[in-house]
Amino acid sequence: MYVTKTNAAPRKETENMTTSKPFLHTPKGYDSSHFRLPNFQSFYGSDFSSFFGGHGSGSASAQFPSFPANNFFGGTGFFSCTPQVGPCTKSKYRSIDGSCNNLNNPNLGVANTPYGRLLPPKYSDGVQAPPVSVTGHKLTSPRQISAVLFPDAKAPDPRWTLALMQYGQIITHDMSLAAGTTQGKAHATRCCGQGLRQALPEHSRNPACFPIDIPNHDPVYSKAGIGCMEFVRTNNDVSQGCNSGQKPAEQITAVTHYLDSSNVYGSSQQVADSIREFQGGRLRVELKYGRQFPPSNNNKSAICDHVSESEACYLAGDVRVNQNPQLTVFQILQLREHNRLARELARLNPHWDDERLYQEARKIAIAEHQAVTYNEWLPLILGQETTQRNGLTYNTQDFTYDYNEQVDPSVLNDHATAAFRFFHTNIAGFLRLYDEHRSSFSALRLSDHFNRPQIIEEGNNFDDLARGMHTQPQEASDKFFTKEITLFLFRNGRPLGQDLRAIDIQRARDHGLASYNDYRHYCGLPRAHTFDDFGDLIDPESVQKLASLYHHPDDVEFTVGGSLEAIVPGALVGPTFLCILTEQFYRTRSGDRFFFENGQKDTGFTLEQVNEIRRGSISRLICDNADDVKSMQPRGFEQISHTNPVVPCSLIPAPSLEPWREHSQAQQTAQIAVQPQEGTQSFTLPFFK
Ligand code: HEM
Numbered sequence: 001m002y003v004t005k006t007n008a009a010p011r012k013e014t015e016n017m018t019t020s021k022p023f024l025h026t027p028k029g030y031d032s033s034h035f036r037l038p039n040f041q042s043f044y045g046s047d048f049s050s051f052f053g054g055h056g057s058g059s060a061s062a063q064f065p066s067f068p069a070n071n072f073f074g075g076t077g078f079f080s081c082t083p084q085v086g087p088c089t090k091s092k093y094r095s096i097d098g099s100c101n102n103l104n105n106p107n108l109g110v111a112n113t114p115y116g117r118l119l120p121p122k123y124s125d126g127v128q129a130p131p132v133s134v135t136g137h138k139l140t141s142p143r144q145i146s147a148v149l150f151p152d153a154k155a156p157d158p159r160w161t162l163a164l165m166q167y168g169q170i171i172t173h174d175m176s177l178a179a180g181t182t183q184g185k186a187h188a189t190r191c192c193g194q195g196l197r198q199a200l201p202e203h204s205r206n207p208a209c210f211p212i213d214i215p216n217h218d219p220v221y222s223k224a225g226i227g228c229m230e231f232v233r234t235n236n237d238v239s240q241g242c243n244s245g246q247k248p249a250e251q252i253t254a255v256t257h258y259l260d261s262s263n264v265y266g267s268s269q270q271v272a273d274s275i276r277e278f279q280g281g282r283l284r285v286e287l288k289y290g291r292q293f294p295p296s297n298n299n300k301s302a303i304c305d306h307v308s309e310s311e312a313c314y315l316a317g318d319v320r321v322n323q324n325p326q327l328t329v330f331q332i333l334q335l336r337e338h339n340r341l342a343r344e345l346a347r348l349n350p351h352w353d354d355e356r357l358y359q360e361a362r363k364i365a366i367a368e369h370q371a372v373t374y375n376e377w378l379p380l381i382l383g384q385e386t387t388q389r390n391g392l393t394y395n396t397q398d399f400t401y402d403y404n405e406q407v408d409p410s411v412l413n414d415h416a417t418a419a420f421r422f423f424h425t426n427i428a429g430f431l432r433l434y435d436e437h438r439s440s441f442s443a444l445r446l447s448d449h450f451n452r453p454q455i456i457e458e459g460n461n462f463d464d465l466a467r468g469m470h471t472q473p474q475e476a477s478d479k480f481f482t483k484e485i486t487l488f489l490f491r492n493g494r495p496l497g498q499d500l501r502a503i504d505i506q507r508a509r510d511h512g513l514a515s516y517n518d519y520r521h522y523c524g525l526p527r528a529h530t531f532d533d534f535g536d537l538i539d540p541e542s543v544q545k546l547a548s549l550y551h552h553p554d555d556v557e558f559t560v561g562g563s564l565e566a567i568v569p570g571a572l573v574g575p576t577f578l579c580i581l582t583e584q585f586y587r588t589r590s591g592d593r594f595f596f597e598n599g600q601k602d603t604g605f606t607l608e609q610v611n612e613i614r615r616g617s618i619s620r621l622i623c624d625n626a627d628d629v630k631s632m633q634p635r636g637f638e639q640i641s642h643t644n645p646v647v648p649c650s651l652i653p654a655p656s657l658e659p660w661r662e663h664s665q666a667q668q669t670a671q672i673a674v675q676p677q678e679g680t681q682s683f684t685l686p687f688f689k
């Protein structure tokens with residue numbers, strides 16, 4: 001069944017699903033001009049109700065009471081995979097942990113629940129151990145695959161700015177975090193079958209040859225750039241694993257699955273409360289020379305690298321906030337945007353209390369983030385045609401009416417552990433600094449500043465970095481990855497660091513992802529029976545390398561094959577990853593009852609409010625929240641050109657908060673007296689009594 005935007009309404013679920021079954025959305029209507037998805041039957045039978053953490057069954061939590069959170073990462077132990085949720089109250093606002101979004105299945109999308117999956121895992125023992133070659137051979141070390149197939153070659157993207165990549169990382173951090181893998185330092189957590197959650201101990205990693213750290217004095221590296229080449233045991237490949245006979249292990253993601261700015265607000269009440277000011281609806285900030293920065297992290301030495309007590313190391317809704325300077329800049333812009341909204345709302349509605357201001361500002365800030373993600377970012381990444389045809393974007397001034405409670409919003413393992421990581425290709429090794437005239441005078445080396453955000457507070461760096469990422473090109477979408485992440489990741493002052501591409505490959509093994517061929521098949525592309533068959537989408541040189549690295553075409557990993565595909569015209573990714581990403585972003589919007597455009601009666605915005613939010617943009621975010629950026633090009637993800645010139649911020653459209661004003665008698669009288677001022681952007685000036 002194919003449903004296209006041109007001849008039918010956006011796709012809707014039609015299966016007769018009951019609450020006792022897992023909510024797996026089956027991708028029926030996927031379509032693009034280049035390839036089509038077949039009708040797809042969910043591989044999970046109806047007896048898998050406990051597979052995704054027991055959604056709908058409730059039995060797991062009854063049998064295995066949940067353990068205190070502080071035990072969670074503290075070594076091997078079993079915990080409930082079903083969050084204790086509900087009963088749900090009818091709230092106008094999202095919960096912090098994602099619960100009660102889907103009123104029939106309040107656990108859906110909640111933080112610390114398993115990823116979803118499109119294709120069943122392929123563990124070599126059926127339940128937990130990473131896949132090995134179908135011919136029984138060991139797989140080549142991820143580090144070697146990375147070095148052979150994904151070398152560095154500088155090729156700036158002809159059209160898009162580094163902000164496009166950087167906002168992608170914000171989106172990613174909003175959507176998922178493999179529990180325990182933060183900064184590559186900690187250990188994994190997963191759900192075994194039967195709703196058991198297991199924290200794996202640190203020593204389950206073989207310290208003798210962790211495949212990803214490149215030893216500083218590695219003789220092999222110095223010759224061949226390979227580093228540690230042995231195949232090693234991984235997190236999942238441990239003896240204290242899930243008991244045999246159980247259903248396969250499922251990895252857990254620590255943040256809310258929804259696109260709800262959980263990176264800003266936190267995914268647990270505890271974190272959310274720790275970053276609130278509890279005054280005026282604002283989030284906590286530290287003021288430095290009148291500029292707002294996030295509060296200081298109490299755990300600096302564990303979270304940041306190279307930190308003296310005086311160096312900045314921030315606390316935010318997401319633990320990865322300090323990971324790289326541009327990411328931190330965006331997080332700070334989002335934080336300041338919340339506080340800006342809270343202040344504006346307080347002026348419009350002086351009778352609102354802290355809680356009301358916090359919730360309303362949060363709701364608007366999340367909506368602005370969804371608007372930028374879906375209307376500005378995704379069409380560039382997936383291609384406009386793909387987003388339009390598959391119900392990801394709508395060209396309308398009306399509501400979209402596309403919430404579907406049958407859609408499972410869970411972030412898919414296939415997406416987060418393979419497809420979405422492809423955009424590591426767009427990372428640039430150097431971050432250029434640009435002044436207001438768009439002259440560049442210096443650049444930061446990325447690996448000098450991993451987990452070390454102090455640099456952004458110095459001088460005008462904050463603005464120069466903000467302008468810089470909207471001026472400098474991102475790296476092109478191709479099979480090349482900058483050495484700053486494949487050789488120097490988290491090097492923390494050492495000459496060499498880790499290899500993110502190798503980590504991506506290793507992590508996908510650990511999560512038991514099916515093969516590249518399986519995903520080709522899933523996406524309606526032919527399976528390759530010989531290595532040469534991959535030549536339909538992959539260049540001959542890479543096909544040859546695949547043949548040298550793998551024993552059989554079925555051994556080729558999804559992360560690897562998918563990253564070598566030719567880019568779909570109009571998009572920034574190859575066809576198989578595009579298919580998975582499209583499915584994910586369809587679920588993320590239509591499975592979210594609070595999605596800003598969908599016109600839900602009790603929770604949504606008025607149409608007038610929605611259309612104000614639609615006026616927002618990435619450039620507006622910079623104009624409103626950088627320290628002193630006075631001009632931007634209108635389309636910030638697109639490089640500056642004569643069709644996208646830098647203009648004064650006053651010419652960049654801005655949402656008006658006027659539709660949020662609650663009209664009391666006194667205010668109505670006052671409004672007549674105070675007319676909106678000519679020439680100011682649409683934010684209404686505060687009303688002075
Ligand atoms: C400077 C930029 C970036 C750096 C340094 C970076 C680094 C990392 C690191 C260290 C991990 C954890 C790897 C692991 O232990 O498995 C990770 C995970 C990931 N990255 Fe990136 N990344 C960057 C940008 C991006 C971008 C632009 C995207 C996509 C648009 C992206 C998508 C992902 C995804 C989906 C994951 C897995 C999240 C999860 O745990 O579920 N990253 N990245």
Ligand SMILES: [Ca+2]
Nearest residue numbers: 174256258262
């Ligand atoms: Ca989230």
